[in-house]
Amino acid sequence: MGFRCIRCGRCCQETEMILTPSDIARIEGLGYSLTYFAVKSPDGFYRLRNVDGHCVFYDPEERRCIIYPWRPLGCRVYPIVYDLDRRCITVDLECPMAYTVTEEDIERARSIIARILRELGFYHVVV
Numbered sequence: 344m345g346f347r348c349i350r351c352g353r354c355c356q357e358t359e360m361i362l363t364p365s366d367i368a369r370i371e372g373l374g375y376s377l378t379y380f381a382v383k384s385p386d387g388f389y390r391l392r393n394v395d396g397h398c399v400f401y402d403p404e405e406r407r408c409i410i411y412p413w414r415p416l417g418c419r420v421y422p423i424v425y426d427l428d429r430r431c432i433t434v435d436l437e438c439p440m441a442y443t444v445t446e447e448d449i450e451r452a453r454s455i456i457a458r459i460l461r462e463l464g465f466y467h468v469v470v
């Protein structure tokens with residue numbers, strides 16, 4: 344069966360989603376400026392900007408992402424995430440449907456997570 348998203352939108356609230364260079368280029372290609380959709384965090388990485396407590400691209404009335412086909416790589420694999428401290432792929436239990444993630448979902452996400460890490464310069468991390 345695999346992961347069942349109920350579109351609760353929780354993952355788009357107070358997002359800290361990291362942006363890779365290709366995410367930034369793809370979203371800028373839609374006509375958005377970097378300062379509109381991203382903030383640079385103290386760790387030096389760009390992350391999605393929040394407005395009124397949610398991602399700048401989240402439409403709370405429609406409860407949907409307005410750039411869904413172009414959304415960041417990290418949003419595509421969420422709630423599967425990479426834990427840099429523990430050096431492993433894990434499932435974010437903030438997602439109420441995290442329990443529906445299967446091993447197959449994790450295997451499918453692995454190549455995207457590897458790409459995110461490569462793009463962010465973590466070449467030595469093997470996922």
Ligand code: SF4
Nearest residue numbers: 355398400401408418
């Ligand atoms: S880009 Fe879209 S999917 Fe990602 S946090 Fe923003 S609204 Fe949610």
